[in-house]
Amino acid sequence: MTIDRRTLLAASLAAVPASAAAASVTPATTIALWPGEAPGLINRSLTEIVLERSKNPAVRDRALTNIRRPRLDVFRPARPNGAAMLVIPGGGYQRVVIDKEGYEIGPWLAERGITAFVLFYRLPGEGWRDPANTPLADAQRAMRLIRARASEYAIDPTRVGAMGFSAGGHLCADLAVRHMRRVYTPVDAADTLDARPMLAAPIYPVVSMDAAIAHAGSRDALIGASPADSFVTEHSPDLQVTRATPPMFLSHAAxxxxxxxxxxxxxxxALRDAGVPVEMHLFERGGHGFGWGRRTAGLSAHLWPELFLAWARTHASVR
Structure with missing residues (x-):
């Protein structure tokens, strides 16, 4: 089915934790990333589709494909503390997860005073020029738009971080290491602003494009099944780290x-070798795709969001 914006936003309330719903934190605002069509559109028949993947009617697990109009859904806290996070859901670069890595973590952050901007980014295989850099173009543009609209959302533009999950974790790390790479032509004054997140939190991330350890589905979707060595290097964040890379928080289940x-x-x-501040939590159990923590109840991996907040406070991005 094609996406209906109001239906999607209203249905998202079913995924909001009870405490967040009580605080009236809802994704009521949407920001289009680009004026008019996004740059580089080739497939003009692209029409967005929402897929429901959950077999449990009480738990939503939707994913978005055929993304033609990338955007930010905003979760606003009742009492903003000035911090903001760009939230980048995963989906193997073949879809973008809506609920467990977006509409659930967004209210969790907003409950704690952090304005959350959930990014629905374009996918490389859906008809765009320079497909391998298309998701990064959206992530860079998103960071710049958040800073451009900081006063509207009571945000300190120096306190904007990024968090991503799985393939969204790759995009989060890619943004952190290639924030200065020009991957689109500037379109307005927002594009004069810095795209560097003040900190980054790739959660169970796809990182390497080396076939030995890469997630094959994400790798093939982003750079193809037989990429040149230069493509592997360019799109492996661990090989692009510099001293300009922001501090990172990593979380993964063994x-x-x-x-x-x-x-x-x-x-x-790579971060340690470059002298970039980094904290990593490797949990014994948790599997893949555990999102904000509900799916790891009873496991130590359930604690990762609180561990992230404690770490972020040491870097003055949240208070």
């Missing part, structure tokens, strides 16, 4: 059978 934990370990090593 029993992840989808994205090998070696991805986070490689990124951690």
């Amino acid at each position: 029993d992840d059978k989808t994205v090998p934990v070696a991805n986070s370990i490689a990124l951690h090593a």
Whole structure:
């Protein structure tokens, strides 16, 4: 079915934790990333589709495909503390997850005073020029738009971070290491602003494009099944770390059978070698795709969001 914006936003309330709903934190605002059509559109028949993947009617697990109009859905706290997070859901670069890595973590952050901007980004295989850099173009543009509209949302533009999950974790890390890479032509004054997140939190992230440890589905969707060595290097965040890379928080479960934990370990090593502040939590159990924590109830991995907040406070991004 084609997406209906009001239906999608209203239905998202079913995924909001009870405490967040009580605080009236809802994704009531949407910001289009680009004026008019997004740059580089080739497939003009692209029409958005929402897929419901959950077999449990009490738990929503939707994903969005055929994304033609990338955007930010905003979760606004009742009492903003000035901090903001760009939230980047995963989906193997073949879809963008809506609920467990977007509409659930958004209210969780907003409950704690952090304005959350959930990014629905374009996918490389859906008809765009320069497909491997199309998701990064949306992430860079999103960071700049958040800063451009900081006063509207009571945000300190120096306190904007990024968080991503799985393939969204790759995009989060890619933004952190290639925030200065020009991947689109500026369209307005917002594009004069910095795209560098003040900190980044890739959660169970796809990182390496090395076939030995890469998540094959994400790799093939982003750079193809037989990429040149230069493409592998360019799109592996662990090989692009510099001293300009922002501090990072990494979280991964050792029993992840989808994205090998070696991805986070490689990124951690690269950050350490470059002298970039980094904290990593490797949990014994949790599997892949546990989102904001509800799916790991009873496990230590359930604690990762609170661990992230404690770490972020040491870097003055949340208070």
